[in-house]
Amino acid sequence: MSPDPDRLLAELPAALPLGFTLLEVTDWVARGRPRRRFHALVWLSRVIRWPLN
Amino acid sequence: MTAPDTATAFMTWYALHHERFSRYCRSRALGLDSADDIAQDAILSALEQWDRLTDKSRLLAYMIGIVNNRVRNSLRSARVHQRFLEERQRQLSARLPARPELALDLHYLLRAIDGLPEASREALLLLTVSGFSIREIAEIQQSTEGAVKTRVSRARRQLRETFDEDGRDLPLAERLRIYASILLL
Numbered sequence: 189m190s191p192d193p194d195r196l197l198a199e200l201p202a203a204l205p206l207g208f209t210l211l212e213v214t215d216w217v218a219r220g221r222p223r224r225r226f227h228a229l230v231w232l233s234r235v236i237r238w239p240l241n
Numbered sequence: 242m243t244a245p246d247t248a249t250a251f252m253t254w255y256a257l258h259h260e261r262f263s264r265y266c267r268s269r270a271l272g273l274d275s276a277d278d279i280a281q282d283a284i285l286s287a288l289e290q291w292d293r294l295t296d297k298s299r300l301l302a303y304m305i306g307i308v309n310n311r312v313r314n315s316l317r318s319a320r321v322h323q324r325f326l327e328e329r330q331r332q333l334s335a336r337l338p339a340r341p342e343l344a345l346d347l348h349y350l351l352r353a354i355d356g357l358p359e360a361s362r363e364a365l366l367l368l369t370v371s372g373f374s375i376r377e378i379a380e381i382q383q384s385t386e387g388a389v390k391t392r393v394s395r396a397r398r399q400l401r402e403t404f405d406e407d408g409r410d411l412p413l414a415e416r417l418r419i420y421a422s423i424l425l426l
Contacts (some may be wrong), residue, residue, distance in 0.1 A: 191349075191350075191404055192404075193397065193400040193401055193403075193404050196343075196346055196347055196350045197350070197369045197370075197400075198369070199343065199347065200347055200351075200369065200370055201264060201369070201370045201371075201372070203337060203344070204264065204267040204268060204271060204336075204370070205267065205271070205332060205335075205336050206263075207263040207264075207266055207267045207276070207277070207280065208266075208280055208281075210256060213284055214252055216281050216284060216285060217248045217251055217252055217255075217284065217285075217288055218248055220285065220288070221289070240320070
């Protein structure tokens with residue numbers, strides 16, 4: 189039998205695993221965005237891997 | 242570090258939207274390694290706008306827009322996209338161990354939702370997965386309630402048409418074969 193998309197849409201929210209918690213968000217907000225530092229090795233490895241993407 | 246007053250005010254606002262926003266993130270980024278990073282980026286970007294924006298109701302649309310853009314950028318690579326599809330299917334199967342057929346149908350549904358026009362997909366997920374009302378979605382999309390209803394209705398029709406393509410009475414093995422051929426396209 190062909191699946192009914194409306195029934196599946198109703199099932200979808202419960203089937204999605206729980207994501208990040210409010211406690212985690214509170215922690216992210218308290219810390220703010222980490223300052224980005226320049227790491228030459230990280231930059232170089234990204235450049236090398238870029239053609240593989 | 243965020244100023245304590247700003248953090249408190251932001252969290253008071255955000256807590257009201259947390260569950261619905263996290264559901265939207267899950268529906269868009271489930272299967273991506275960077276799913277939590279995407280949510281964190283959206284939330285911290287909204288936090289940075291907190292003092293600048295007088296109309297706080299625009300922040301939710303701002304966060305949802307960031308999630309959409311980050312997911313789209315992450316999936317540009319074919320290799321990442323393929324891994325994302327496999328991981329999403331694996332996570333749905335792990336979530337529904339006793340109902341493998343439903344897990345597969347939901348995976349197929351999400352795959353079909355991926356193919357919807359962006360505004361329709363956003364409206365459909367905000368309504369059915371997050372649980373926002375039509376009026377709230379109209380505010381998020383800066384649109385009218387009528388336009389949102391049309392988007393949702395078109396999205397449902399498109400999903401129905403996609404699903405009707407295999408509208409025969411099929412055994413699971415046959416459906417698996419069809420889904421696999423679709424997913425490998």
